[in-house]
Amino acid sequence: MIEFHDLTKDYLDARVLGPVSGSIEPGGITALIGPNGAGKSTLLTIIGRLLEPSGGSVTIDGTEVRSVRSRDLARRLAILRQENHLTARLTVEDLVGLGRFPHSLGRLTASDREQVESAISFLDLGDLRHRFLDQLSGGQRQRAFVAMVLAQDTDVVLLDEPLASLDLKHAVHMMRRLREAASALGKTIVIVIHDINMAAGYADRIVALRDGVVHSSGTVAEIMTETVLSAVYDTVIRVHDLDGVPTAVVAH
Amino acid sequence: MRAFSPNARLVIAAAIVLLVVACYLVLFLRGSLAFAVPRRLTTLGAMVVAAFAQGIGTVLFHTVTGNRILTPSIVGFDSLYVLMQTLMVFVFGGSVIAATEGIPKLLTQTALMVGFAVLLYRWLFSGRFGSLMLLLLMGVVLGLAFDSLSTFLQRLLSPTEYDLLSTRLFGRIGDVEPSYLPIAFAVCVLVGVVVWRRRHVLDVLLLGRDHATSLGIDHRRELTLALVLIAVLVAFSTALVGPLTFFGFVVATLAYQLAGDWRHRVVLPMAFLLGLGTLAGGQFVLQHLLAARGMLTVIIEFVGGIAFLLLLLRRKGAL
Numbered sequence: 001m002i003e004f005h006d007l008t009k010d011y012l013d014a015r016v017l018g019p020v021s022g023s024i025e026p027g028g029i030t031a032l033i034g035p036n037g038a039g040k041s042t043l044l045t046i047i048g049r050l051l052e053p054s055g056g057s058v059t060i061d062g063t064e065v066r067s068v069r070s071r072d073l074a075r076r077l078a079i080l081r082q083e084n085h086l087t088a089r090l091t092v093e094d095l096v097g098l099g100r101f102p103h104s105l106g107r108l109t110a111s112d113r114e115q116v117e118s119a120i121s122f123l124d125l126g127d128l129r130h131r132f133l134d135q136l137s138g139g140q141r142q143r144a145f146v147a148m149v150l151a152q153d154t155d156v157v158l159l160d161e162p163l164a165s166l167d168l169k170h171a172v173h174m175m176r177r178l179r180e181a182a183s184a185l186g187k188t189i190v191i192v193i194h195d196i197n198m199a200a201g202y203a204d205r206i207v208a209l210r211d212g213v214v215h216s217s218g219t220v221a222e223i224m225t226e227t228v229l230s231a232v233y234d235t236v237i238r239v240h241d242l243d244g245v246p247t248a249v250v251a252h
Numbered sequence: 253m254r255a256f257s258p259n260a261r262l263v264i265a266a267a268i269v270l271l272v273v274a275c276y277l278v279l280f281l282r283g284s285l286a287f288a289v290p291r292r293l294t295t296l297g298a299m300v301v302a303a304f305a306q307g308i309g310t311v312l313f314h315t316v317t318g319n320r321i322l323t324p325s326i327v328g329f330d331s332l333y334v335l336m337q338t339l340m341v342f343v344f345g346g347s348v349i350a351a352t353e354g355i356p357k358l359l360t361q362t363a364l365m366v367g368f369a370v371l372l373y374r375w376l377f378s379g380r381f382g383s384l385m386l387l388l389l390m391g392v393v394l395g396l397a398f399d400s401l402s403t404f405l406q407r408l409l410s411p412t413e414y415d416l417l418s419t420r421l422f423g424r425i426g427d428v429e430p431s432y433l434p435i436a437f438a439v440c441v442l443v444g445v446v447v448w449r450r451r452h453v454l455d456v457l458l459l460g461r462d463h464a465t466s467l468g469i470d471h472r473r474e475l476t477l478a479l480v481l482i483a484v485l486v487a488f489s490t491a492l493v494g495p496l497t498f499f500g501f502v503v504a505t506l507a508y509q510l511a512g513d514w515r516h517r518v519v520l521p522m523a524f525l526l527g528l529g530t531l532a533g534g535q536f537v538l539q540h541l542l543a544a545r546g547m548l549t550v551i552i553e554f555v556g557g558i559a560f561l562l563l564l565l566r567r568k569g570a571l
Contacts, residue, residue: 080466098455106451
């Protein structure tokens with residue numbers, strides 16, 4: 001269980017987040033949605049300890065995230081941001097191998113290699129494993145980084161827009177894989193996502209942010225309503241039921 | 253080249269460097285062995301120190317800054333060294349250079365440069381403005397300020413004093429005091445052990461701050477440690493053999509190309525070997541085939557500067 005209390009983030013005088021409090025239930029996929037600048041990525045990166053909050057605290061299972069040794073935390077929580085630029089020329093396999101660092105500390109054991117193998121096949125990277133990252137398309141690189149994060153084998157996985165630069169086919173594939181990781185392996189996955197219909201189709205819970213605060217949170221059915229979505233996005237949105245999945249459409 | 257494994261490449265590089273070093277030590281000997289070989293061994297020792305400090309220091313710097321165009325001297329080491337020399341001659345006169353040579357001076361100069369770097373780092377990383385780019389910018393600005401001050405003071409010197417000073421302002425591989433070498437080796441070994449033990453951590457640091465943090469690395473601590481180690485290496489090398497701005501850059505860039513692997517386990521030894529090979533081979537060719545002893549560092553800086561510009565132009569926009 002991830003809990004955050006009174007988190008705020010200010011840049012000089014401008015408040016970009018908070019105060020927000022809330023919790024993320026263990027197991028399943030939680031999607032953070034909201035318009036641009038709502039504070040989704042800020043909240044995610046503060047929980048993932050990549051960004052220092054101006055105030056407030058984050059706990060995982062009751063322990064303060066910032067009091068845990070970074071190395072111990074890395075066995076429980078992994079985070080992937082959007083921009084992933086590297087100076088070194090790594091192959092896909094090398095990159096995924098680095099995901100084992102918190103466990104292997106650099107020397108891959110047989111069980112580490114097994115984890116690397118399963119992460120590679122989990123994201124269909126078998127054919128690309130010996131390719132250098134700079135020889136891949138944006139979507140392929142994105143999958144390689146997600147594979148690295150999954151190889152880290154943490155209970156909590158935070159992903160900032162994992163669908164960015166993926167085409168429809170690979171986006172659906174990615175969401176199915178995340179769904180599988182959450183259901184079969186019991187992971188807690190938190191994603192920032194722009195496509196609310198993808199969130200509706202694959203997430204368990206949705207947290208909607210607006211203007212730096214949590215507007216509303218709940219199950220997919222609770223959030224995917226015309227009232228809530230229209231208020232969050234400040235746009236008239238209709239929700240239709242398509243094969244049992246609430247689907248949002250912009251009213252023209 | 254693609255056919256060789258990274259380890260095989262290291263072995264090949266080591267063999268070539270050994271051959272070059274052997275050539276440098278024993279070929280074209282005139283007069284007695286007892287006179288010439290110790291002298292050449294001293295120069296070789298200085299080369300080992302310079303290659304190690306500049307090669308390892310630059311690779312480390314590239315890794316922690318996530319940028320392969322920069323060199324550690326961008327934080328102003330060379331400029332501070334030049335300023336210290338100039339100030340000394342300006343205040344005490346030209347004869348002070350010969351009068352103060354000794355281990356205390358070497359250690360003082362190193363300590364001053366490391367102190368300067370650590371102060372700069374700590375100041376920049378403690379506040380809320382802490383950022384690497386700001387550090388580099390400050391380094392460049394301070395370096396320019398030191399340079400201007402040096403140039404100003406040098407204009408005020410008499411021609412004789414300036415002449416004495418200028419011998420200290422270029423690298424002087426061939427003219428190193430033998431009594432400095434044991435300390436230099438000890439420093440290199442010490443830093444080498446620390447760096448080698450952290451080679452896997454350095455590999456992860458290549459992914460950048462965010463990924464490294466997610467993988468459980470205390471990024472700020474590793475960055476500070478690496479910057480201090482770099483300061484020690486570069487400051488010591490500068491105090492011992494004089495400024496070498498582009499040498500480390502050339503060696504590190506070649507090492508990335510030739511190592512065949514991105515891991516520090518391979519790149520670090522390769523950078524050292526290439527550095528030593530360049531220095532020993534260059535000195536051998538210049539001294540015996542071209543009879544231009546003493547020019548080596550100048551030529552390396554010239555070639556290195558051109559290589560730096562070429563790389564900069566080729567990768568425009570990719571900084």
